[in-house]
Amino acid sequence: MQQVTAVIARSKGAPVELTTINVPDPGPGEAVVKVLACGVCHTDLHYREGGIKDDFPFLLGHEASGIVESVGPDVTGVAPGDFVVLNWRAVCGECRACKRGDLHYCFNTHNATQRMTLTDGTELSPALGIGAFAEKTLVAAGQCTKVDPGARPAAVGLLGCGVMAGLGAAINTGAVTRGRSVAVIGCGGVGVAAVAGAALAGASPIIAVDIDAQKLEAAKRMGATHTVDSSAADPVEEIRRICAERFEGAEGADVVVEAVGRPETWRQAFYARDLAGVLVLVGVPTPDMKVPDIPLIDVFGRGGALKSSWYGDCLPSRDFPVLVDLYRQGRLDLDAFVTEEIGLGDVEAAFDRMHHGNVLRSVVVF
Incomplete structure (x- = not known):
């Protein structure tokens, strides 16, 4: 001892x-x-x-x-x-x-x-x-x-913990790949890491959403192509508009990462998805929070998947050495x-x- x-x-x-x-x-x-x-x-x-x-x-x-x-x-x-x-x-x-x-x-x-x-x-x-x-x-x-x-x-x-949670939410849980559109709601450490993961995977556009200008700037430095100040604009409408400019007919992003852990932002993420899009919850809610009241027909009609990400669904022995190598190469x-x-x-x-x-x-x- x-x-x-x-x-x-x-x-x-x-x-x-x-x-x-x-x-x-x-x-x-x-x-x-x-x-x-x-x-x-x-x-x-x-x-x-x-x-x-x-x-x-x-x-x-x-x-x-x-x-x-x-x-x-x-x-x-x-x-x-x-x-x-x-x-x-x-x-x-x-x-x-x-x-x-x-x-x-x-x-x-x-x-x-x-x-x-x-x-x-x-x-x-x-x-x-x-x-x-x-x-x-x-x-x-x-x-x-x-x-x-x-x-x-x-x-x-x-x-x-935090960086792996965000990177993994995008890459592992959300299965982001080249050509996918991604939105990240909440740009603290985990959210910015999700932005970095989306950029590493080749996603575009990558839309960062927050109410804090400094956090949005951090997201831009890590690869966000667009930012949305959700205190000044409806983030769902902005995500849909940006994705429709890139992909005709798009009704939102292919993958939306919710990195806040609140019912109101989870609801935004739900409706900011394109048809058959994926919602990834990586923000940690408190025990008293409830899934927002969403018509079941909307769950059925939009399709896709509603997922939670545990620790970025990582396997440390697989993911840590690879990510450290990418860091050493200047790619992360x-x-x-x-x-x-x-x-x-x-x-x-x-x-x-x-x-x-x-x-x-x-x-x-x-």
Whole structure:
């Protein structure tokens, strides 16, 4: 066991704390990772606010990269010294999804068996089973994905959650390909990543929708061909107009990614699709939100598919190395998602900056 500095949320709504925690030596199937960088994700704020679970205290942080320091017995996939991106989908290989070949839907993803603790022995709940706002963290070895060690840790660590969620929503869930039209509603970090994924796949037009001019500018830098300020114009009508200019008779976009997670924007996404179009929900709703009242004949008559995207439907072992290689080749600008690099003691201030909408990601760098 060793002691390291970490950021915890001790109780609902309370400011985060910088404290010392105990990290056990890795047991069977586990690894200790020296964290190099970890993004400040909105999900961490949800944990702090009690919006996900109430298993306080939480060890926050999950969008991380680092170096494997040690591994437990029977671990063969990674070794000490490997540069890895951490993921929260360590596939089990045994559940019904895995056995039918849908590993990206694994219904029984696993985490480390042992728990990290406060110095008084209080067990910590690691955010998304990772807990990487810490100098070192204990994870299941399957949560470690080896990538090119020449990559910038602050950039590629973001594949661990938000950037992968957005890229995957477009490429994996939405199956965007060349010549498809795409609209993305909500251009925070996940939405802008969906724009980047659509651009990487060769889609056109790519229409970014938001009420924030700075976010729309970020979307343009990542490949959006058109932007719509939905505070000043009806986004459904604008998406239809833009797509009809490109494709005669189009009634909307082939794929609409909803990256907000609200009933009103989901409804916009539903009607902004072309006939047989795909709606991808990647924005995370709160438990009280309901599917909007839409006539069932409209669901039938428009055809297509209404999908939810879990973690961008990614398979980390397949997707992370490929995306890091594209980044290293200059074809995927992951650096653009890193708005600022901060210290471990700056997490609470980074949460405050989230509310102003002028950061894609603050990244803790160790």
